[in-house]
Amino acid sequence: MKTAGEAQKQKFASLVGVDPESLAKQQLLVDQAADTASQAVDQAQTNGELVTACQQGLTAVRQIAAPVVLEELRPATIADKKWLRIILVRLWHSARNLSGKSVMWIRIVWLSNYSY
Secondary structure, rough: HHHHHHHHHHHHHHHOOOOOHHHHHHHHHHHHHHHHHHHHHHHHHHHHHHHHHHHHHHHHHHOOOOOEEOHHOOOOOOOHHHHHHHHHHHHHHHHOOOHHHHHHHHOOOOOHHHHO
């Protein structure tokens, strides 16, 4: 049970952009489920009880929900970049009505980050 719990905790920790508080809570739930399952295994008197305790313990560990992934920390996708590119093009075209500094900023952002 401890191995299954550790594997689940590592899986959670490897999520990109995971909220640290949510990760800690979910890992605690994994530990609790693994401990409960280990106790049930230790208390099993027959092979049938042992198999049931193992199956139920593994199910309990695996059914713990993944921690929350923060939107601002998740990896940018191609769709995200395309959307931002559209926004920047619109800004670029509307820059004719902006001050010189604003136009320069838009051009710097566009050229440094979003030109492909």
